[in-house]
Amino acid sequence: MSLMSMISRFRKAEEGAVLPFVGIVSLALIGATGFGIDAARLMLLHSSLQRAIDAGALSTVAKLDTATIDVELRKFAVANFNNGEIGGTLDSLTWTISSDNKTLTVKASASAPATLMKILGVQTISTSAESVIERSTNGLELALVLDNTGSMSGTPLESLKSAANTLVNILYGDDAVAENLYVGIVPFSQSVNVGTSHAGWMKSGSIAAHDWGSTSTGGSxxxxxxxxxxxxxxxxxxxxSSKPITPYYWPDGTDNNWIRKGKYSDPLTTSLGPNKNCPAEVTRLTPKKATVVAAIAAMKAVGNTHINFGAVWGWRMLSPKWRGLWGGDMSTYNLPLDYYSKNMNKAAVIMTDGENTMSANVYSAYGWLxxxxxxxxxxTAAETELDNRLSSVCTAMKNSGIIIYTIAFxxxxxxxQDLLRNCASQNAFFFNSPTTAALQSAFKQIGDSLSNLRVSK
Known part of the structure; x- marks a missing residue:
């Protein structure tokens, strides 16, 4: 029998079995079609959900701050969930952090209305997804080059200490000894205090050649x-070793009269004597939070402003040429590392509250005017030269791969301000902070930026 004959017989048949058969076949065809369409929509829904939680997890993993993570995670997940295309809904979003605070696990579910599958009684399609992001930490060597000049006396210095501690707390968190994080402090005024343990850096015989006061006054x-x-x-x-250094020595005179009628004043201090206006000693790069916090607390406000001199010593703390010279934890950890070492960044924060100064009656790292x-x-010309030297140091540091943040307080x-803006690695890394609140915000933003820099996603 031919195919046309069979079709003709089906048309003429009066038995009641044919129409139900056709209905079943038709329903099956519609169901199969509906399943294909909704299966494709389900795949799209799952892809959108997975992309959303991946984006949320990656954007949040930098800090893993349990106080803010839920808000931040939901913000990024919702922004990246494409619900308009298929009418999907983000139904649930949960997260957990591992005990070592390094792994973020995000789970979510989503649903959307079914289309042709509704014929078969399926009203919605749903899916779930999981994202596990492990936070690995890049290394960071950081020099905080901080203005400790006389104009910072009182409230400004206390504000600086508070703001600097904010940055330190962001970077260290609850870690007493951080992993691959090394922070140094370089207080500066009209000189920098490299520490008496580095007398070997000085020109031969230069310390003994000066009159540092009698033994009874403890002058040294x-x-x-x-x-x-x-x-x-x-x-x-x-x-x-190639460029020996001259020790700072403010001679006796009318503006620092510490020898009277052949006798030394007692005691000789940073307010009177050869060490007048010598700021607090630098703190070498260290992974120990307590050491950094103690160094910040020890800062004192004395003297005039040579921003360039603070910057160049910040560079010398980060330059691999100085490896093996600084001692302390820097020797323990073989610091500073080479520029562009794998998974290691170098950064400096340079903060000041004023212009470079070179006063006629003030002895400084550049002697008398x-x-x-x-x-x-x-x-004026001398101060311009100090500005030019700061620009040169900043350029050399940036060319070496050091990231620079600057703050005008x-x-x-x-x-x-323009000088500091040009010194920074980019415009966004310069912070004009006219108030204590603005200074606090600047250090917080820098801390967040450095924290993100340390995260390898």
């Missing part, structure tokens, strides 16, 4: 240093 070199006599050396990371160690005895001049 306080650790501050003068600038290199040659400009090219002053703006470089040259090591003491009249000595023309900056190429001039004109105060308490409204220094527009020229100084």
């Amino acid at each position: 070199w306080g650790g501050c240093v003068e600038a290199q006599a040659v400009k090219a050396d002053d703006i470089s990371d040259a090591v003491p 009249a000595d023309k160690k900056l190429g001039t005895s004109n105060e 308490n409204g220094p001049s527009e020229a100084t």
Whole structure:
């Protein structure tokens, strides 16, 4: 029998069995079609859900702060969930953090209305997804180059200490000893105090050649240093073995009269004597939070402002040329590491509340203004030279791969703000902080930025 004959017989048949058969076949065809359509929609729903929680987890994993993670996770997940295309709904979103605070697990479910599957009684399609993100930590060497000049005395210095501790708390969290995080403090005024343990860096016989006071007053070199006599050396990371350093010594005179009628004043301090206006000693790179916190607490406000001198010593703390020279934890951990070492970043925060100064009656790392160690005895011209040297140091640091953040506190001049803005690695890394609240915010933002820098996603 031919196919056409069979079709003709089905048309003419009067038996009641044919129509139900056709109905069943038709329903099966519609169900199969509906299943295919809704299966495709289900795949799209799952893809959207997985993408949403992956994005949320990746965006949140940097800090894993349980106080804010739920809000941040939901914000990013919702923003990345494409619910409009298929009318989907994000039904649930839960997360857990591992005991070592390094692994974030996110689980979620979503649903959407079925289409042709509704004929078979299926009203919705649903799916679930899971995202597990393990946070690995990049290394960071960080030098905090902080203004400790006389204008910071009182409330400004206390504000700086509080803000700096905010940054430290962000980076260290609850860790007493951080993993691959090394922070150093470089307080600066008109000099930098490298520490008396580094007398070997000084020019031979230079410390003994000075009159540091009698034994009875306890007079001795306080650790501050003068600038290199040659400009090219002053703006470089040259090591003491090739460029020995001159110890800082403020001589006796009318503005620092510490020898009266042949007798020493008692005691000789940073307010009077050879070490006058010598700031707190630098703190070498260390992974120990308590050491950094103690260094911040020890800062004191003295003297005039040489931002460039603080910056160059911040560079010398991060430069691999100085490996093996600083001692302490830097020797223990073989620091500083080479530039561009795998999974290691180098950064500096340079903060000041004022312009570079070179006063005629103040002895500094560049001696007296009249000595023309900056190429001039004109105060304005000398200060311009200090600005130029800061720019040169910043450029050299950035060219070496060091990330620089800068902060202008308490409204220094527009020229100084521009100087600091140009010193920063990018415009967003410069912070104009005219108030204590703004300073606190600046250090927090820098802490968050550095925290994100440390996360390998």
